[in-house]
Amino acid sequence: MAEWVTGKVTKVEFWTDALFSLTVHAPIHPFTAGQFAKLGLEIDGERVQRAYSYVNAPDNPNLEFYLVTVPDGKLSPRLAALKPGDEIQIVSEAAGFFVLDEIPDCDTLWMLATGTAIGPYLSILQYGRDLERFKNIVLVHAARYAADLSYLPLMQALETRYEGKLKIQTVVSRETAEGSLTGRVPALIESGELEAAVGLTMNTENSHVMLCGNPQMVRDTQQLLKDSRQMTKHLRRRPGHMTAEHYW
Numbered sequence: 001m002a003e004w005v006t007g008k009v010t011k012v013e014f015w016t017d018a019l020f021s022l023t024v025h026a027p028i029h030p031f032t033a034g035q036f037a038k039l040g041l042e043i044d045g046e047r048v049q050r051a052y053s054y055v056n057a058p059d060n061p062n063l064e065f066y067l068v069t070v071p072d073g074k075l076s077p078r079l080a081a082l083k084p085g086d087e088i089q090i091v092s093e094a095a096g097f098f099v100l101d102e103i104p105d106c107d108t109l110w111m112l113a114t115g116t117a118i119g120p121y122l123s124i125l126q127y128g129r130d131l132e133r134f135k136n137i138v139l140v141h142a143a144r145y146a147a148d149l150s151y152l153p154l155m156q157a158l159e160t161r162y163e164g165k166l167k168i169q170t171v172v173s174r175e176t177a178e179g180s181l182t183g184r185v186p187a188l189i190e191s192g193e194l195e196a197a198v199g200l201t202m203n204t205e206n207s208h209v210m211l212c213g214n215p216q217m218v219r220d221t222q223q224l225l226k227d228s229r230q231m232t233k234h235l236r237r238r239p240g241h242m243t244a245e246h247y248w
């Protein structure tokens, strides 16, 4: 049984009408970068709980979560209404296997995210451990509009910090925006545009691909990489080239 502890909201930052970040202080157990917590609120006498990835590095006590308000969602609109000082329930033990320990060595590690699923990668990159074994890292954040790329300043700061090892690329699907590719991630891989934009190739010889977020993006990209690049899902018992986490 998960152990729940009470945390306190210390900051609520709205990036757009729907996208926001919550910072929480809570006595949790140590987690691994890439893992998620469960947040819960008492609604009509019952605890409603959902999974949310940590954005902060594990050694940072400001527990940060990046959320979107799902219209008519049961929990996310309530989380969006929280104010600094409010209490929130959180599981003390994080969960999930979307962590570097599960990723085999390779030259180029691709980190592909849609929407709020940029979180696990930001935790991994802010922590910065166990990345020596990759020559290149590519962080791709895909959203509908450029205004939804909430963590672009942090992505840019990380790119500077990693001195050439990390390349960042943003993608928008519903408009054209300077610095971003336009379209959907699978189509941009299929056309070669993503690789051309970052100057690196994605193949079984040199790459491992992490995929996180919208299940449609994850499934379509996996299918494309399987069909056109012979990439397979990575399992502990059968090493492959793709590791994924679905948000719903």
Ligand SMILES: Cc1cc2nc3c(=O)[nH]c(=O)nc-3n(C[C@H](O)[C@H](O)[C@H](O)COP(=O)(O)OP(=O)(O)OC[C@H]3O[C@@H](n4cnc5c(N)ncnc54)[C@H](O)[C@@H]3O)c2cc1C
Pocket: 036, 050, 051, 052, 053, 054, 065, 066, 067, 068, 070, 072, 073, 074, 075, 076, 077, 096, 115, 116, 117, 119, 245, 246, 247, 248
């Ligand atoms: C491992 C894991 C990690 C997750 N991490 C995050 C996170 O860091 N940030 C985050 O915002 N959500 C995250 N989610 C999704 C989150 O757990 C909830 O599903 C989401 O907040 C909706 O809850 P709700 O009660 O408001 O909606 P519900 O009433 O439960 O409605 C669920 C529906 O909302 C939609 N939905 C769920 N998540 C999203 C999303 N992120 N973007 C767009 N539509 C969505 C889907 O259509 C889904 O069927 C994660 C999910 C998993 C499984």
